[in-house]
Amino acid sequence: MRSREVRLERRPNGAPVAEDFSFAEVQLPPPGPGEVQVRNLWMTMDPAMRGRMSEARSYVPPFELGKAMEGPAVGEIVASGDPAFAPGDLVWSRLGWREGFIAPVTKVEKRERDLPPQAYLGFAGMTGLTAWVGLLHAAALKPGDVVFVSAASGGVGSVVCQIAKLMGHKVIGAAGGPRKQAFLTDVLKLDGAIDYKAEPSLTKALARAAPDGIDVYFDNVGGEHLQAALAIANKGARFALCGMISQYNSTEPSAAPRNLTQAVTKELRLQGFIALNHLDKMDAFLADVRSWHAAGQLEQVETVYEGLDRSLDAFNGLFNGEGLGKMLVKLG
Amino acid sequence: MRSREVRLERRPNGAPVAEDFSFAEVQLPPPGPGEVQVRNLWMTMDPAMRGRMSEARSYVPPFELGKAMEGPAVGEIVASGDPAFAPGDLVWSRLGWREGFIAPVTKVEKRERDLPPQAYLGFAGMTGLTAWVGLLHAAALKPGDVVFVSAASGGVGSVVCQIAKLMGHKVIGAAGGPRKQAFLTDVLKLDGAIDYKAEPSLTKALARAAPDGIDVYFDNVGGEHLQAALAIANKGARFALCGMISQYNSTEPSAAPRNLTQAVTKELRLQGFIALNHLDKMDAFLADVRSWHAAGQLEQVETVYEGLDRSLDAFNGLFNGEGLGKMLVKLG
Numbered sequence: 001m002r003s004r005e006v007r008l009e010r011r012p013n014g015a016p017v018a019e020d021f022s023f024a025e026v027q028l029p030p031p032g033p034g035e036v037q038v039r040n041l042w043m044t045m046d047p048a049m050r051g052r053m054s055e056a057r058s059y060v061p062p063f064e065l066g067k068a069m070e071g072p073a074v075g076e077i078v079a080s081g082d083p084a085f086a087p088g089d090l091v092w093s094r095l096g097w098r099e100g101f102i103a104p105v106t107k108v109e110k111r112e113r114d115l116p117p118q119a120y121l122g123f124a125g126m127t128g129l130t131a132w133v134g135l136l137h138a139a140a141l142k143p144g145d146v147v148f149v150s151a152a153s154g155g156v157g158s159v160v161c162q163i164a165k166l167m168g169h170k171v172i173g174a175a176g177g178p179r180k181q182a183f184l185t186d187v188l189k190l191d192g193a194i195d196y197k198a199e200p201s202l203t204k205a206l207a208r209a210a211p212d213g214i215d216v217y218f219d220n221v222g223g224e225h226l227q228a229a230l231a232i233a234n235k236g237a238r239f240a241l242c243g244m245i246s247q248y249n250s251t252e253p254s255a256a257p258r259n260l261t262q263a264v265t266k267e268l269r270l271q272g273f274i275a276l277n278h279l280d281k282m283d284a285f286l287a288d289v290r291s292w293h294a295a296g297q298l299e300q301v302e303t304v305y306e307g308l309d310r311s312l313d314a315f316n317g318l319f320n321g322e323g324l325g326k327m328l329v330k331l332g
Numbered sequence: 333m334r335s336r337e338v339r340l341e342r343r344p345n346g347a348p349v350a351e352d353f354s355f356a357e358v359q360l361p362p363p364g365p366g367e368v369q370v371r372n373l374w375m376t377m378d379p380a381m382r383g384r385m386s387e388a389r390s391y392v393p394p395f396e397l398g399k400a401m402e403g404p405a406v407g408e409i410v411a412s413g414d415p416a417f418a419p420g421d422l423v424w425s426r427l428g429w430r431e432g433f434i435a436p437v438t439k440v441e442k443r444e445r446d447l448p449p450q451a452y453l454g455f456a457g458m459t460g461l462t463a464w465v466g467l468l469h470a471a472a473l474k475p476g477d478v479v480f481v482s483a484a485s486g487g488v489g490s491v492v493c494q495i496a497k498l499m500g501h502k503v504i505g506a507a508g509g510p511r512k513q514a515f516l517t518d519v520l521k522l523d524g525a526i527d528y529k530a531e532p533s534l535t536k537a538l539a540r541a542a543p544d545g546i547d548v549y550f551d552n553v554g555g556e557h558l559q560a561a562l563a564i565a566n567k568g569a570r571f572a573l574c575g576m577i578s579q580y581n582s583t584e585p586s587a588a589p590r591n592l593t594q595a596v597t598k599e600l601r602l603q604g605f606i607a608l609n610h611l612d613k614m615d616a617f618l619a620d621v622r623s624w625h626a627a628g629q630l631e632q633v634e635t636v637y638e639g640l641d642r643s644l645d646a647f648n649g650l651f652n653g654e655g656l657g658k659m660l661v662k663l664g
Contacts, residue, residue, distance in 0.1 A: 222592065222593065226592075241592075241595050241596045242596065243593075243596055257592070260554065260589070260592075261554065261575075262604075263573050263602060264573045264574065264575055264605070264606070265604070265606065267603075267604045267605050267606055267609060268603075268604045269601065269602070269603050269604070270595060270600075270602040270603075271599075271600075271601050271602075272595035272597070272599045272601070273596070273599050274596070274597065274599055277599060
């Protein structure tokens with residue numbers, strides 16, 4: 001079996017360009033004992049990959065130059081050197097950015113077929129866990145809370161919005177452009193939807209959408225969104241800080257928010273979190289999302305790019321506002 | 333009885349100047365039923381007063397123009413129209429910025445004579461409660477934590493440092509100038525003392541003083557100090573946000589910190605708090621500070637200005653780096 005893969009050749013300065021990457025084809029040998037050969041069906045993009053393309057140390061090490069990048073993928077076992085895996089088994093791995101791979105069985109995890117395969121890259125994967133942990137643990141959502149979500153039409157944001165809505169909360173989402181705004185209103189049925197690109201003042205727009213203030217802010221963005229949330233927050237509001245996508249491609253650190261003193265006067269709690277550190281909660285999380293999906297209350301929001309050649313488009317779709325929901329590449 | 337008082341005549345722009353205030357003398361009538369006449373012995377200054385001199389709404393209303401300002405004071409009953417208060421009783425009130433007053437008994441609270449009167453304006457008053465609540469509740473101090481304190485030689489900071497030290501923690505303090513730095517090292521016996529005015533990079537200075545990182549940051553300052561703490565924080569560190577004095581006199585909001593994404597990657601918790609909202613913990617707090625003071629582990633750090641005429645100097649001493657510890661005005 002042959003597999004094409006995407007390698008990082010140069011660390012991007014600002015937004016990644018095609019020249020930062022190369023495509024290569026490798027021959028996969030048959031699996032030895034304790035190994036499996038996998039054909040990837042789907043891979044997904046997440047903003048944290050931008051961090052790993054840089055040299056700066058983060059909570060995960062940087063990608064190595066000259067090697068295939070990594071990221072969440074689901075695939076099918078093609079050949080197995082381990083009795084616990086059989087051809088056709090669905091497996092999750094971190095070996096995305098390639099059409100297939102051979103790896104020790106410790107690098108793959110079996111997944112059930114009761115959900116669509118790509119759900120494990122979205123609402124039933126780290127994306128969903130991020131939404132669930134952020135909302136229920138970092139922000140400690142409680143009855144009656146008004147919830148504000150930035151990047152609300154994105155992979156994590158769209159799950160946050162659905163969970164908060166199905167739990168009965170008033171939810172206000174922000175996203176860029178009229179198409180995403182309409183999606184938040186018409187499809188996710190949010191109580192308020194802000195097109196931040198159309199608003200001269202995000203703070204004023206949020207004040208109009210949330211006349212009684214906000215109690216929880218799920219921050220995917222940082223910067224001006226965080227500043228608006230600080231301004232409109234009610235006393236004792238809790239912020240789940242999930243990632244500050246507005247800054248991932250910046251070569252200059254952002255100056256905002258300029259009103260962090262609001263955190264003192266309103267006794268706010270800002271809680272940063274990384275879903276990877278909450279894998280102990282995986283079973284409770286999966287039980288919740290399986291039941292919500294079965295009840296028709298939680299659906300995957302996704303933008304699908306066909307084939308490995310589109311993977312850079314999918315990655316850039318995270319930042320250029322092109323895609324809705326999870327950016328997925330269909331490989332199989 | 334006659335009393336001189338300090339009135340706010342104009343809302344300051346930036347640092348307050350003498351022309352923003354006036355001095356006036358009033359005649360106090362004898363107390364009617366349910367009233368007491370009080371001679372103030374001590375009054376104190378705190379940075380939050382700067383906020384009340386401005387028009388902006390905060391957690392307390394602004395001072396009114398043309399009227400005496402308010403602030404914590406301790407005084408002695410001179411004459412009483414209520415059987416629960418007798419001449420000579422020590423009382424705490426919010427009726428500072430004046431030599432004496434007449435008020436309903438609901439405006440004063442009796443204090444015991446077992447501590448020096450001005451302790452109730454410092455380690456046994458709101459200042460101490462701020463330190464105690466911030467460290468033990470907002471930051472949830474736990475054994476082994478390395479603690480960083482900004483404005484460490486100030487009213488709140490000097491109590492935070494002493495509590496953290498007597499509980500066995502490694503404590504690093506930052507303050508401005510060699511005199512304060514020496515005070516932190518020689519008098520408070522801290523494990524590290526940073527003169528931030530002498531450091532081209534506060535982050536590098538903190539990294540040197542805390543080679544194993546910091547687990548708790550007690551923020552009295554905001555701005556560059558908060559930025560350094562974010563940079564040097566260990567995973568899961570907790571920040572108590574108490575007040576951002578670097579910004580109180582600013583006409584422009586500060587841009588720092590520029591590295592709030594550290595809160596995400598290191599799963600930090602930033603907890604704003606206002607001691608006034610924790611009065612339910614007053615008894616537990618007073619029991620702690622009484623026993624620590626009796627054991628010689630907690631002392632008042634104070635700078636004393638003599639007479640009401642020096643009250644503006646005392647207030648500016650909060651900001652110009654002149655004073656150590658609590659800024660007190662001795663009136664009685």
